[in-house]
Amino acid sequence: ILIFLFGAIAVGCDMNPFNNALGTGIIEGKVVKASDGTPIQSASVLTDPVVRADTTIVTDRNGVFIIQDVPANSYKVHIFHEEYTLVTLDVEVTKGSTVKPLIVLGALVAAQSDSG
Numbered sequence: 001i002l003i004f005l006f007g008a009i010a011v012g013c014d015m016n017p018f019n020n021a022l023g024t025g026i027i028e029g030k031v032v033k034a035s036d037g038t039p040i041q042s043a044s045v046l047t048d049p050v051v052r053a054d055t056t057i058v059t060d061r062n063g064v065f066i067i068q069d070v071p072a073n074s075y076k077v078h079i080f081h082e083e084y085t086l087v088t089l090d091v092e093v094t095k096g097s098t099v100k101p102l103i104v105l106g107a108l109v110a111a112q113s114d115s116g
Helices: none
Strands: 024-033 044-048 064-071 073-081 084-093 102-105
Touching: 024 073, 024 084, 044 064, 064 073, 073 102, 084 102
Parallel strands: 024 102
Antiparallel strands: 024 064, 044 073, 073 084
16 A cells, blocks of 8 residues: 655656756655554665665654755655565655655565475
8 A cells, every 4th residue: 555645757757866957855755554554663765866875764763754955856766664565656856845755564474385
């Protein structure tokens, strides 16, 4: 289950994501458990294209992450945690905007083997 508050898919976008002439925005998301809506701490967040190659972005104890000074562009945002399924969403960052996705992660299901 994935809920998008904001998001868009860009087709054929060949903009340089690091061209600040287009302005910058913010991605400020929250990651929660599908089972009960409680925040997920220490989930990793990656963007494609990469915005912060020198920084690991993780959610805080409230499940919140903030990526500031994001060049205006279309991005895939990947959110993962070792106990939950990987989620990828598309976001569109525009000059001066704050994109606020709510990401809902479901628990991983352990594979069972036949002992027959």
